[in-house]
Amino acid sequence: MRRLLSFFLATVFAITALAEDKPKPIHALMVCGGCCHDYENQKKILSEGISKRANVEWTIVCEGTDREHRVSIYEKPDWAKGYDVVLHNECFGFVKDDAFVEQIAKPHFEGLPAVVVHCSTHSYRQASTDEWRKLIGQSSFSHETKRDLDVKPINAGHPIMKGFPVVWHDAGDELYKNEKLWPNFVPLAQAYGQDTKKDHVCIWANTYGKGKVFGTTLGHSNETMSSDVYLDLVTRGLLWATGHLNDDGTPAKGYGPGGK
Template identity: 65%
Template sequence: MRPLLVSLLSLACLFAVAATNEPAKPIKVLMITGGCCHDYENQKLILSEGLSARANVEFTIVHEEGPEGKKDKTHKISIYEKENWADGYDVILHNECFGAVEDVAFVERIAKAHYNGVPAVMLHCSTHSYRAAKTDEWRKCLGQTSMSHEKNRDLLVKNIAAEHPVMKGFPAEWLDAKDELYKNEKLWEHFVPLAKAYGEDTKKDHNVIWVNEYGKAKVFGTTLGHGNETMQAPVYLDLVARGLLWACGKLGEDGKPLPGYEAKQK
């Protein structure tokens, strides 16, 4: 073999080894938050700090309320006005509450980014957002249709998919204090339930944790998380971290982050 060819092959091998030894890049998370009825000022910190302690993530946060900072259900988050609003991010974490937005084109633009392949994490009132718009695309993206919730009370959450990577190692049941149980009115085709809670008002179970597929995207969702007490609970932050990693394809079958996607050591 000629010396030049040997040298080139050696360099190629060295580059390949170097590439495999490069540390994994953080997952770029865009958190969209704000709107009616919740303490988003503190929740954005609870989530960004809590998830960063559990996974290799990097946050960009867009927090808007409404005119003059007032909590407005009709406000349209400005970033969504861009056609390619999700470009550059690995996953979108939705923790927003804008249920009175009626602009169909606006709502379908949000959903389209996920349909085209951007993973999503849907928390609490994101399930009730955009419900006034006469389109099902956001609901298909979520995996369920829900228009109302039961009275705020303690919920007993039951793990019904203990072998799913998101739920492995979680308790068979746990107490979620002072939260809202969202009513499942319709479950769409690719909805996979992971946990449920019993509704005292409706006298039946409702799914509160799930995964979904929407177009090319994987979606993780939970209707839990009304109050800061719930969001600060280790079981909740563990759950959302697992769901985010799963949606991005970075969660092992054992329920642990794939190598390189564990939290960075400080």
């Protein structure tokens, strides 16, 4: 009986130790909403698609249908507490309150990783503060007409770009115009602008204060977001921003799908 009890206790301790050694999932906050996009479906596409590729659990705040909406969670001084990364997929370009915008940017400057996609680049563009634009890594105020884009890597050796096609034909998307690239902005891929007759960076990495930021202006349609190329890319970007991406573009141990 004593041997059986000792064996049982040893097994329990071993299982407990293994559980304690297993990395905890990345706790990600997704903020989405605003005008012009199908955020109700995009929140599912992004959260489910990324979690199939990486060890990520989500809290999702999706609200507001106009460009002047102030997302409720941002009203809290400690709005980012408890999260390992924030994925911004929002379209609130007419919010002008500088203090409100700076409160959004502050946790990222202090070190909270960020992933910014599509219309997030144009959010808060009517505010006079530059803090959101510095967080994004670029200033952009307009985009070209929706059309097919040929996206080409310009830094294929970066871990985020591992496995990305030599040319990705992104059907029915929008090319955002780069008005200004801030100092810590690292271009990763670009597409040609038919209106401006020049290339515009549409995938990048950035550092804002102590925070690492992955960004892409791509992702207007559900079709783009649902593609394996896009979901693979954004997953690598999130893992890179949180420090869980290997140099070969694979998830660090414990941060692949299912905690592998």
